[in-house]
Amino acid sequence: MTTFKSFGARADVEAIIVERGAVRTDVPVLQPADPFLDTAGEELRRRIFLTQSETGQAMCLRPEFTIPVCRLHVDQASDAARYGYVGTVFRQRQNGASEFLQAGIEDIGHSDVMAADARSLADARTCVAALNLQANFETLLGDQAVFDAVLKALGIPAGWRLQLTHAFGDDGALNAALEKLAQPAKMPNLPEDLQAALDAGNVADAEALVHSHLIDASLANAGGRGAPEITSRLMAQLQVAKSAPDAGKLETLRQFLGLRVSLNNATSELEAFEANNGLDIAGAVADFAKRNAALVEAGLDLASITYDASFGRPLDYYSGLVFELRTAGGTVIAGGGRYDRLLSLLGAPSPINGVGFSLWLDRIAEAQS
Amino acid sequence: MSVVTLALPSKGRLKESAIELLAGAGLEVLPPSDPRSYRAKVKGRDDIEVAYLSASEIAREVAAGNVDAGVTGEDLVREKIFESENKVELLARLGFGSADVIVAVPDAWFDVQTMSDLGEVAASFRANHGRRLRIATKYWQLTQQFFSQMHGIQLYRIIESLGATEGAPAAGQADIIVDITTTGSTLRANALRVLDDGIVLKSEACLFVPKNGKTSSVILDLAKKL
Numbered sequence: 001m002t003t004f005k006s007f008g009a010r011a012d013v014e015a016i017i018v019e020r021g022a023v024r025t026d027v028p029v030l031q032p033a034d035p036f037l038d039t040a041g042e043e044l045r046r047r048i049f050l051t052q053s054e055t056g057q058a059m060c061l062r063p064e065f066t067i068p069v070c071r072l073h074v075d076q077a078s079d080a081a082r083y084g085y086v087g088t089v090f091r092q093r094q095n096g097a098s099e100f101l102q103a104g105i106e107d108i109g110h111s112d113v114m115a116a117d118a119r120s121l122a123d124a125r126t127c128v129a130a131l132n133l134q135a136n137f138e139t140l141l142g143d144q145a146v147f148d149a150v151l152k153a154l155g156i157p158a159g160w161r162l163q164l165t166h167a168f169g170d171d172g173a174l175n176a177a178l179e180k181l182a183q184p185a186k187m188p189n190l191p192e193d194l195q196a197a198l199d200a201g202n203v204a205d206a207e208a209l210v211h212s213h214l215i216d217a218s219l220a221n222a223g224g225r226g227a228p229e230i231t232s233r234l235m236a237q238l239q240v241a242k243s244a245p246d247a248g249k250l251e252t253l254r255q256f257l258g259l260r261v262s263l264n265n266a267t268s269e270l271e272a273f274e275a276n277n278g279l280d281i282a283g284a285v286a287d288f289a290k291r292n293a294a295l296v297e298a299g300l301d302l303a304s305i306t307y308d309a310s311f312g313r314p315l316d317y318y319s320g321l322v323f324e325l326r327t328a329g330g331t332v333i334a335g336g337g338r339y340d341r342l343l344s345l346l347g348a349p350s351p352i353n354g355v356g357f358s359l360w361l362d363r364i365a366e367a368q369s
Numbered sequence: 370m371s372v373v374t375l376a377l378p379s380k381g382r383l384k385e386s387a388i389e390l391l392a393g394a395g396l397e398v399l400p401p402s403d404p405r406s407y408r409a410k411v412k413g414r415d416d417i418e419v420a421y422l423s424a425s426e427i428a429r430e431v432a433a434g435n436v437d438a439g440v441t442g443e444d445l446v447r448e449k450i451f452e453s454e455n456k457v458e459l460l461a462r463l464g465f466g467s468a469d470v471i472v473a474v475p476d477a478w479f480d481v482q483t484m485s486d487l488g489e490v491a492a493s494f495r496a497n498h499g500r501r502l503r504i505a506t507k508y509w510q511l512t513q514q515f516f517s518q519m520h521g522i523q524l525y526r527i528i529e530s531l532g533a534t535e536g537a538p539a540a541g542q543a544d545i546i547v548d549i550t551t552t553g554s555t556l557r558a559n560a561l562r563v564l565d566d567g568i569v570l571k572s573e574a575c576l577f578v579p580k581n582g583k584t585s586s587v588i589l590d591l592a593k594k595l
Contacts, residue, residue: 038501041523042513163485163492173521180485188482213477217560222541225478225490229497233480233490316492316524345495 013086013103013361016130020123022084022105027068029088033058035067039317039345047092061090066339066356067346069106074348080109086361096362103127104336106356108343114287116355117321117338118294124334124357125300128325128364135327135367139304141263142311142322144168144338146270149284150256154249156181157240169312169322174257182250187241190234198238207231252277259309264302267292291321317342321355327367334359372418373585376430376439379407379421383574386465387440394594416587425449427577432456434579438588444470444549444572448508458580460592466574467551470511472567474545475538476560483565487545488522494544495524505530505543508569512547515569535559 167173211227322337336357343352
């Protein structure tokens with residue numbers, strides 16, 4: 001039993017959240033499972049508690065708050081708002097109970113993203129401080145947008161860029177992807193007529209051939225991949241196979257991923273990296289600098305934050321800022337980030353910005369004791 | 370005298386092959402006196418009792434320690450039993466019931482030959498089609514292990530398919546499949562192709578025992594003869 005299970009402490013957390021100006025929000029414990037599985041992937045299935053409604057709809061005990069809160073925002077078609085929550089979440093973990101308390105604030109719909117980013121990180125730090133955590137903790141910051149800009153500036157093919165982006169933040173997957181990138185690409189074995197059409201750069205003929213294969217397999221109207229998509233990937237593969245992998249680019253990418261500096265030096269380090277390698281990532285770096293200014297304005301000391309170029313989340317809806325507060329032992333006690341692509345995935349008719357954080361109250365309680 | 374229970378598949382070619390193999394090892398399984406009975410004896414061996422169970426139940430019963438040994442497909446054990454390597458021990462590969470669990474894509478996906486290609490397609494699938502790549506399979510666990518843990522592919526959805534899985538892509542239920550195949554002829558007939566590195570598991574019938582350190586000498590002797 002952690003201290004935060006007691007009613008008093010839970011009320012404290014609620015008070016802290018509301019004091020930060022967030023609207024106290026409740027979402028049902030029982031949630032449809034599909035939005036979680038669709039966004040986080042099937043890997044989550046092993047860790048959530050699934051059940052079924054009478055009609056066969058897959059339901060689960062909420063494994064986190066961000067997605068339910070975003071769905072609430074979309075359903076209510078609300079104006080910009082900051083939602084604060086405290087409650088139990090359910091997840092099977094290797095260490096710790098499967099039922100634990102989380103609290104956090106999701107800031108949805110505010111278009112001044114720099115100010116919202118800064119407020120979110122400042123709120124997370126203020127909440128942890130207000131919970132009287134005596135132990136030291138470090139603040140780690142990463143930026144998906146800078147990583148994307150570097151990949152683009154390096155001229156890495158679009159298909160590879162997506163895979164690397166999705167592996168971003170998962171060191172093992174990222175290294176595996178980089179290794180593969182260093183191998184010479186192989187062209188698939190193709191039927192002669194298709195190969196000839198591709199070699200001649202005759203896209204229309206190639207598409208027609210692929211389409212006839214799809215028709216033969218009754219796949220032309222099955223609602224999956226069509227001839228244009230398959231052909232355009234083949235054309236891209238042909239191009240990659242012709243060009244040898246560029247060891248220099250990979251080295252530059254590894255150099256970038258090795259950047260880990262105090263945030264007050266990060267902008268100049270990024271500018272130096274940009275200049276030394278002759279890359280154009282000026283737009284992303286300018287945004288990075290603007291956000292740093294907003295962080296200072298929100299009262300944060302940049303010297304107390306570490307920028308790690310390889311820090312990210314391997315989920316495709318994170319789009320910019322990511323951050324974590326960690327104890328000296330490496331335990332994550334708060335995590336947050338910007339997820340501008342998430343609300344569209346959850347059914348918002350037009351893009352809506354979002355940034356937020358969650359506190360791992362059980363881990364904070366443990367760090368206190 | 371203690372009696373050990375050996376679980377055998379209750380029907381089909383797996384049953385016949387298992388009985389044949391036991392006969393070769395000098396154990397003649399007697400037909401039950403009532404042909405509808407699921408219990409049988411071994412000629413001259415009062416210390417062995419045969420229980421006929423469905424192949425997937427055998428996996429569960431061995432893992433739970435309810436039978437002393439069982440003959441079933443490795444695919445079922447790896448799929449049905451969570452962390453099976455800690456719960457059951459594979460004593461012998463039996464050389465029949467061979468089948469591979471594979472990842473197959475439509476043959477017309479000429480641009481997809483490897484899992485890495487598939488990873489790329491999965492990554493951009495929602496941007497192109499407004500939904501995740503769908504995989505039809507009855508092998509939830511094996512698919513997740515292979516895609517998520519071995520190949521780092523997270524962005525897909527599993528569509529449960531309990532039969533005629535090869536037909537799922539043409540029916541528009543799924544884009545690709547993870548299924549079991551022996552000769553590959555059903556895959557070809559449905560214009561599907563196994564990826565170059567798309568073998569999830571090379572399965573065959575095996576003799577499994579519970580991993581509890583209490584395997585009887587009767588079973589160990591049998592394993593040597595098989």
